[in-house]
Amino acid sequence: MPSYASIVDDVMAELPEDRVGLWWIPSGLRDDFAIADADEVRERSLALVHEILSRPGVHFGQFVSGRFERWTLAPDEVVERIDQDWRRLGRPPDIGEIGWFDRDLYPCPVCAFDLDFEPWRQGSPSHEICPCCGIQFGYHDSAGGDAARTRQVYENWRERWIGNGARWSSVGRRPPSGWAATSQLAKLGVRVP
DSSP: OOOOHHHHHHHHHHHTTTTTEEHHHHHHHHHHOOOOOOOHHHHHHHHHHHHTTTTTEEEEEEEEEEEEEESOOOOOHHHHHHHHHHHHSOOOOOSSOOEEEEEEOETTTTTTOOOOSSEETTTEEOOOOOOTTOOOOTTTOOOOOOHHHHHHHHHHHHHHHHHHTTTOOOOOSSOOOOHHHHHHHHHHTTOOO
């Protein structure tokens, strides 16, 4: 039995960059795993949809009048609705049909890069590292719960990062296409000389 984890990994890797259409999954099953049976493609796709929706911060929805609207349903209900829509189509969904995966993004408080994790949640750090500026939440910004001190840590880190050329920090993850520190920092009202 082949592992379909690569399809889940591909969707999760693309989500920080853009929304991912449902069509991606059946297309991957047909093209990469040579599954030709329509019912098997649908059943395996729905199982993968459920697995993807079990990841933190991942949602499903569709564009309505040019605006993306998330479905406010539990993962089981999303899968059921997709199954119904798929059966109505009578074939696997194509680009733009049924819906899209979406992911919560959280701006880094230092550099404004859109993170795919919450730096802090209810007072607990993620211990993740911002791939853009390199700050590790819960390590570099530990300030004993003092909000003013935490803000100062972020400002100091930002100044040091900009002073070192505002370069992409991560070695293992490439910057998004078209990434520019100047436009990103503008979201924070920071101008880079």
